[in-house]
Amino acid sequence: MxxxxxxxxxxxxxxxxAVLLGLTGCASAVDQETSGTPKKGGTFAGAIxxxxxxxxxxxxxxxxxxxxIGLVYESLILYPNDSLKPQARLAESWTISDDGLTVxxxxxxxxxxHTGRAFTSEDVKFSxxxxxxxxxxxxxxxxxxxxxxxxxxxxxxxxxxxKHPLGNILDLLExxxxxxxxxxxxxxxxxxxxxxxxxxxxxxxxxxxLQFTKNAEYRVPDRPYLDAVDIAVIPDATAQANQIRSGQxxxxxGISNLDIERLEKAGDITxxxxxxxxxxxxxxxxxxxxxxxxxxVRQAIAYALDRDRILSEVFRGAGYTASLPWPKTSxxxxxxxxxxxxxxVAKAKSLLxxxxxxxxxxxxxxxxxxxxxxxxxQIVQANLKEIGIDVELDxxxxxxxxxxxxxxxxxxxxxxxHSWAQYTPSTLTVSAYPFNALxxxxxxxxxxxxxxxxxxxxxxxxxxxEAIESxxxxxxxxxxxxxxxxxxxxxGRWAVTDRVKGISYTKRSELxxxxxxxxx
Amino acid sequence: xxxxxxxxxxxxxxVLAAASVLIFAVIRLVPGDPATALAGANATPEAVEAIRAxxxxxxxxxxxxxxxxxxxLTFDPGRSYLIGGTIGSLITESLGNTLLLASSSLFxxxxxxxxxxxLWAGTRKPWLEHLLTGINTLAVAVPTFVMGVxxxxxxxxxxxxxxxxxxxxxxxxxxxxxTVQYLLLPAVCLALPIGAVLTRYVAxxxxxxxAQPYVVTALAAGVSRRRVLLRHALRNVxxxxxTVLGLQTGALxxxxxxxxxxxxxxxxxxxxxxxxxxxxxPVVQVLLILSVVVFAVLQLLTDVxxxxxxxxxxxxxxx
Numbered sequence: 001m002x003x004x005x006x007x008x009x010x011x012x013x014x015x016x017x018a019v020l021l022g023l024t025g026c027a028s029a030v031d032q033e034t035s036g037t038p039k040k041g042g043t044f045a046g047a048i049x050x051x052x053x054x055x056x057x058x059x060x061x062x063x064x065x066x067x068x069i070g071l072v073y074e075s076l077i078l079y080p081n082d083s084l085k086p087q088a089r090l091a092e093s094w095t096i097s098d099d100g101l102t103v104x105x106x107x108x109x110x111x112x113x114h115t116g117r118a119f120t121s122e123d124v125k126f127s128x129x130x131x132x133x134x135x136x137x138x139x140x141x142x143x144x145x146x147x148x149x150x151x152x153x154x155x156x157x158x159x160x161x162x163k164h165p166l167g168n169i170l171d172l173l174e175x176x177x178x179x180x181x182x183x184x185x186x187x188x189x190x191x192x193x194x195x196x197x198x199x200x201x202x203x204x205x206x207x208x209x210l211q212f213t214k215n216a217e218y219r220v221p222d223r224p225y226l227d228a229v230d231i232a233v234i235p236d237a238t239a240q241a242n243q244i245r246s247g248q249x250x251x252x253x254g255i256s257n258l259d260i261e262r263l264e265k266a267g268d269i270t271x272x273x274x275x276x277x278x279x280x281x282x283x284x285x286x287x288x289x290x291x292x293x294x295x296x297v298r299q300a301i302a303y304a305l306d307r308d309r310i311l312s313e314v315f316r317g318a319g320y321t322a323s324l325p326w327p328k329t330s331x332x333x334x335x336x337x338x339x340x341x342x343x344x345v346a347k348a349k350s351l352l353x354x355x356x357x358x359x360x361x362x363x364x365x366x367x368x369x370x371x372x373x374x375x376x377x378q379i380v381q382a383n384l385k386e387i388g389i390d391v392e393l394d395x396x397x398x399x400x401x402x403x404x405x406x407x408x409x410x411x412x413x414x415x416x417x418h419s420w421a422q423y424t425p426s427t428l429t430v431s432a433y434p435f436n437a438l439x440x441x442x443x444x445x446x447x448x449x450x451x452x453x454x455x456x457x458x459x460x461x462x463x464x465x466e467a468i469e470s471x472x473x474x475x476x477x478x479x480x481x482x483x484x485x486x487x488x489x490x491x492g493r494w495a496v497t498d499r500v501k502g503i504s505y506t507k508r509s510e511l512x513x514x515x516x517x518x519x520x
Numbered sequence: 521x522x523x524x525x526x527x528x529x530x531x532x533x534x535v536l537a538a539a540s541v542l543i544f545a546v547i548r549l550v551p552g553d554p555a556t557a558l559a560g561a562n563a564t565p566e567a568v569e570a571i572r573a574x575x576x577x578x579x580x581x582x583x584x585x586x587x588x589x590x591x592x593l594t595f596d597p598g599r600s601y602l603i604g605g606t607i608g609s610l611i612t613e614s615l616g617n618t619l620l621l622a623s624s625s626l627f628x629x630x631x632x633x634x635x636x637x638x639l640w641a642g643t644r645k646p647w648l649e650h651l652l653t654g655i656n657t658l659a660v661a662v663p664t665f666v667m668g669v670x671x672x673x674x675x676x677x678x679x680x681x682x683x684x685x686x687x688x689x690x691x692x693x694x695x696x697x698x699t700v701q702y703l704l705l706p707a708v709c710l711a712l713p714i715g716a717v718l719t720r721y722v723a724x725x726x727x728x729x730x731a732q733p734y735v736v737t738a739l740a741a742g743v744s745r746r747r748v749l750l751r752h753a754l755r756n757v758x759x760x761x762x763t764v765l766g767l768q769t770g771a772l773x774x775x776x777x778x779x780x781x782x783x784x785x786x787x788x789x790x791x792x793x794x795x796x797x798x799x800x801x802p803v804v805q806v807l808l809i810l811s812v813v814v815f816a817v818l819q820l821l822t823d824v825x826x827x828x829x830x831x832x833x834x835x836x837x838x839x
Contacts, residue, residue, distance in 0.1 A: 054604040061560040134570035189604035207786040246680040399552025
């Protein structure tokens with residue numbers, strides 16, 4: 001018996017050895033995934049948390065879309081991350097007439113789509129019209145719809161005639177990707193993405209990966225450096241963290257801030273904090289709910305919020321607290337106004353005393369499964385308890401949450417993110433639904449707010465002194481109305497290894513790899 | 521038998537029809553629809569309505585139901601709202617990945633049971649017995665997702681010899697040696713609890729079998745213990761072990777969903793999760809009706825087998 005076991009042991013050992021030898025003898029999958037060594041060329045391997053949703057092409061609402069737009073497409077102009085001073089991209093120059101009704105764009109010549117077709121003013125027209133189509137739900141579709149005509153008589157010049165002056169017209173030109181009309185149908189089902197950008201779309205495997213190859217005829221000489229880009233879809237943040245630690249990927253869009261801190265301390269990664277592409281976390285109120293219709297109650301809530309705690313504990317300090325949506329790079333940013341609501345329990349209680357009634361228990365909705373919203377909601381719940389308002393937490397899955405948000409049907413308070421304040425301020429008030437002056441989720445109605453939002457939108461130049469004064473009025477409207485209470489301005493983070501350099505991003509967090517290089 | 525089958529078919533059709541109505545209605549009663557899921561948090565009600573019209577969700581439910589049913593009957597179940605591709609291709613691809621994972625795990629589990637079961641039953645070394653007992657208990661007791669994370673940390677991060685998740689860049693078929701490396705950790709993770717249960721069952725059954733009179737006779741006749749164990753006892757244990765394996769296979773498919781998520785393996789589990797979260801009605805409906813069809817057909821096959829074995833059933837007599 002012992003002989004038999006020994007033989008078996010030997011056989012097991014041999015089998016184990018064979019497996020190990022087999023594994024080492026074969027090409028290593030880990031080595032294959034690890035980004036290459038040359039400084040020019042190689043495949044960039046990364047990961048995103050949410051897969052492409054083709055119908056969301058113009059909504060900037062998932063990582064798959066922002067990755068494709070960043071790599072494959074280009075817009076007419078590009079804002080730097082720290083300001084709204086437009087830089088040339090597919091448009092070489094642009095002028096806005098004195099009456100604000102005509103925008104003339106001189107287009108870059110010699111630019112080709114990935115199919116080889118030359119880029120012309122017809123493509124500008126087609127792209128802007130596509131963006132205005134309501135079915136695509138573009139954030140600035142109201143601005144796009146305010147373009148009365150696009151003159152394309154000269155293939156190298158596009159002349160936009162506006163229905164009225166648009167203070168945020170340059171935002172639109174920065175946001176809209178220039179698409180190829182001949183292959184546009186492929187965008188709808190995720191089969192074809194043809195732009196003029198540094199990378200060609202190769203393939204999308206749903207729930208698995210997005211693949212791109214270098215555009216050898218890119219308009220910028222010697223760019224891009226990389227030969228290919230491979231972006232895996234990894235919904236689990238921990239799995240992303242593990243893959244970047246193991247060297248399987250060099251870039252991760254979805255790791256928690258806590259994990260990024262840990263990995264950074266361990267020397268495994270560095271972080272890219274996306275200043276200029278901020279999002280905002282807020283608490284908002286449904287004004288049709290008993291108690292919340294009174295501005296004193298809403299202001300009391302604003303004074304009760306411990307913004308510093310939420311920012312440091314939940315978001316690990318990735319940003320700064322806020323009373324208004326505008327980030328520091330915005331022309332509407334005003335430090336004094338931004339600090340208008342600071343935690344002041346006595347003041348909050350005084351406002352509630354003026355209100356004179358007991359505020360009924362409020363439901364407080366937030367999206368699952370995000371632990372960030374849950375943690376935020378718990379802190380807010382404790383804050384409101386301090387001033388005598390009881391809150392019942394109401395976690396909702398994303399479609400239910402969005403349905404209630406769009407329908408204005410929240411049973412009390414809610415917390416969510418919004419964006420678009422990093423652009424010309426009027427973009428926020430005419431596009432982001434929670435802020436929309438005419439109709440919003442809070443059922444907040446104010447003639448002054450409507451008038452000021454419209455005035456800001458119709459400024460001839462978005463950065464003129466008159467425009468900045470109009471933004472100040474908007475800010476005061478938001479503070480006075482207190483229907484949407486900002487908590488903090490959050491700068492999202494990407495994790496990257498030191499094997500890759502030159503990664504950048506747009507103000508919509510689109511991945512830019514034009515100058516990226518592998519160094520390891 | 522044909523008459524029996526003909527008698528059963530109407531009830532089968534009725535079950536499927538009722539299931540299709542139920543599935544169609546229930547998913548629409550859940551708050552939030554595909555249009556709101558697609559539109560996102562910054563959309564206006566008008567934008568949601570436009571998307572709803574684009575998807576045909578503004579039509580009456582009855583019209584939508586019959587359109588879906590017509591698609592099913594003509595083997596054209598439509599396209600995914602979220603992903604855009606045809607549902608047939610999406611399910612085929614995901615199902616292929618899940619089946620590859622599940623069959624690999626099953627293979628590993630059976631191999632483990634066939635190697636370690638007899639070893640455990642036959643050993644007389646206490647340390648080996650303790651070791652096998654310990655490993656077995658651990659494999660059964662540790663939840664799959666914990667085991668998955670532990671395997672990833674150990675072999676994907678600390679000693680990075682295997683990928684910690686995902687699928688090969690060039691697809692599963694391009695380079696089998698690479699594919700095996702991607703498959704190994706999730707397959708082992710999924711195989712461990714099933715392999716452990718099966719191993720313990722085989723070992724215990726073998727011990728019982730080795731106490732049978734024919735074994736004592738064979739040993740007394742000078743046949744080696746190893747030969748009796750492997751040639752005779754194991755053969756007698758295998759049929760009942762197959763039953764246990766069958767029961768474990770159901771658990772394996774359930775566990776696959778968790779393992780797919782942990783290892784970012786793009787199978788049916790990830791597809792279902794994404795479809796439900798995004799209210800992707802066409803995909804959810806097809807996946808649910810498929811599961812009903814599979815269950816109903818299996819039920820029918822069982823009844824047919826029963827009828828074949830018992831003439832009273834097929835003749836409609838008293839049972």
